[in-house]
Amino acid sequence: MAIDKVRDYLRRWNRDQDIMEFDTSSATVEKASEVLGVEPAKIAKTLSFKNGEEALLIVAAGDTKIDNGKFKETFKSKAKMLTPEETLSYTGHAIGGVCPFGLKQELPIYLDISLKRFDAVYPACGSSNSAIKLTCEELEEYSNSTRWIDVCKGWQEA
Template sequence: MERCKSYFTSRNAQFLIDRIREFADSSATVELAAARLGCSPAEIAKSLSFLQRKAMTKAEAKAHQKAVLELRKQQQQQPSEEGSDSAGSTPAGSPTSALLDSTVVVIVAAGDAKVNAKKYKEKFLGQPKMLKREEVEALTGFPPGGVCPFGVNDNVRVYLDVSLRRFATVYPAVGTANSGIPLSTEELEQYASNVVEWVDLCDGWQSGGEGDGEEAAAATTADAETKKAANESAKVAEEIRA
């Protein structure tokens, strides 16, 4: 939490320090955080951490692949007398070493939202791979349950998901697994670290989902009532014929 406080101070946002709420009990999950903060689970701004190879556009990815193939071809054409130590080695700045370059992506999303793998892949040109629990603190700067977008490590890139924009106030953690802070989405965007952009990467939160379910339930009920009425009519017809 002290890391977040120092970050807010560096951003001339001391007023945010006064809003921080610290709890005696854990707020590490969406449900626990909502209970501690007195809000709905959806209003919790959860920070999801992914290990992502350096993002490239499709054109960059194509050029990168071509460069890798050319490099391999050059290596195969090298005379064997250059020595076994140099044969097959790859310069540090080569395309193949760039392939190993990675960064940490933190997606801040509503508590009821789930990252869509297809959307993620289209955005970052790779499958979503969440950080392992033992990697979280070293790579983000915060422990599991306390990851937030305030004062993250320099190589972390923060994306804000549009699922948060439904709410006037959202509640991210503040660097520990027993804390939270109320912010408007405008304040979140303004004071979060290393924000790249707003993205649409999550599903499961759209109001249409609930509406579709209600409509389906209503349709099922209507069908049942129609069948019941038809059965009753048939029964009456049989009695009349008798």
């Protein structure tokens, strides 16, 4: 199971026991927010995109949407999300549990600056009913992210 792979992965930081598992689904930002009792923006959603013949992951705040112009400027290609089947194939995690930990293969991982406004965020942990509370610094370290980027919209005040 993917959650076991994530648990093994997070063990190197002694954080495997901090994974929360729920009796109900946390597969969407709304469901995760409800089960955790936090605002939707604090859910760190992991989005999977095509990048030529490869894939990349972007972890962003739950209240954001990808800004196609910023994406194209950053990655020099159009934002095209992976299908659920492709996501599972690349990451080893099914939609609803995709996270930047314990991946099936090494992928470039980017963190969107929309997350930086929070002391703690909640990414999934490989299943549709799991999460972990992390600081942005921990998320950056544990995900082995490539860099922070600015490719989202809808979260900044006008």
